[in-house]
Amino acid sequence: MKKTIFLLLITLLLASCTKKIDGTSEEAMKESIEKVKSSLDDKDKKEFEEALQIIMLNGVDFSNLLSENGVKETVGDIRNKLNGMTASDVIKEGERIKVEIELKKKQQAKDEIIELYAKKEKAEQAKHELDKFKVKRSRFYKRKQGTYFITEEPIIELTVFNGTEHAVSRAYFTGILSSPNRSVPWLKDDFNYQIAGGLEPGEEVTWRLAPNSFGEWGTVDAPKDAILIVEVKKLDGADGETLFSVDDFDEYDKDRLEELLKAYPEFKK
Structure with missing residues (x-):
């Protein structure tokens, strides 16, 4: 009897772990997401919800949401992304996207820091000439x-x-x-x-x-x-064109460079 109950619990546990999102329709997607969520404990549920939001928003062209056809197209893309995914799949994909976004942000920050340093150097040279x-x-x-x-x-x-x-x-x-x-x-x-x-x-x-x-x-x-x-x-x-200007690196640029270097000190010269 105990063995039977134990096997039943294992079966139910495995079944809950393999619940998948059904993206065949908007209604099916909503229902299956709720079923997947209900099978998770509080910690996993929070991670699942956060990852789900990241996946849904990733790559969305928000200008498409201004028209009915655009909304339908966006929802269709989301359904295709999520179709067949388990809770574990969603969480892993959410983490992958987060890492990818952070890498992009870091690269963008690096590019902007290089640009600001160049502006600062140009302004310092201009000050010397002025x-x-x-x-x-x-x-x-x-x-x-x-x-x-x-x-x-x-x-x-x-x-x-x-x-x-x-x-x-x-x-x-x-x-x-x-x-x-x-x-x-x-x-x-x-x-x-x-x-x-x-x-x-x-x-x-x-x-x-x-x-x-x-x-x-x-x-x-x-x-x-x-x-x-x-x-x-x-x-x-x-010729009327600027020769030298200290405005090439203004207070906004100075504050922006300091802000970026606080977030990414590894790019500090």
């Missing part, structure tokens, strides 16, 4: 103008020297207006200047630029001790 385009003197003041109706015109006065080997047609700057012993500047703003006739290598020139009186330079109320610091950010050549 340092040759020197702002030898910078000053900000407001000049009174008008006879009956007196207004104040903002003036940015710059003396620059082109120490690069290239003629420059336009220069881009960041101006920082701040006071000594004050951590927060009165104003930080980008501006640029189209150079009439360009600035040849070795030339020095003084410009008096007049920003919009209704813009930030016109409305800023800085004290007399305020100092203007000007940084060169970008230069255009004689």
Whole structure:
């Protein structure tokens, strides 16, 4: 009697282990999935459900889900994938896909890290060249103008020297207006200047630029001790194309590189 019961239990156990998903129709697939799930313990059931989701979503073209025919085609593909699979098959396939996805993600991360390092190196080289385009003197003041109706015109006065080997047609700057012993500047703003006739290598020139009186330079109320610091950010050549630019590697790129290297430190230089 005991032997009979034992054999019956073994038979039932083997039967539950070999339950398969029937993908011949959508209804049959749903019913057979539930039967397979009901034969599993809690741990295997969780792994099965996660693997099932991974298999179903893997390779799905979500643009197909915008049309009825596309939905039918997608469901048909899923039925074909799952047809005849046991719980063990599903879990193993889910693990295989996860490994494959991780490898793809790692390769994509590696490619992006290489690209970001190249951008960083290019920006560092650009910074070295931009340092040759020197702002030898910078000053900000407001000049009174008008006879009956007196207004104040903002003036940015710059003396620059082109120490690069290239003629420059336009220069881009960041101006920082701040006071000594004050951590927060009165104003930080980008501006640029189209150079009439360009600035040849070795030339020095003084410009008096007049920003919009209704813009930030016109409305800023800085004290007399305020100092203007000007940084060169970008230069255009004689053909109007960019020669050098620190924007090739901006704050977003910097943060992105740090984020990727935290996830994949093995790619750090």
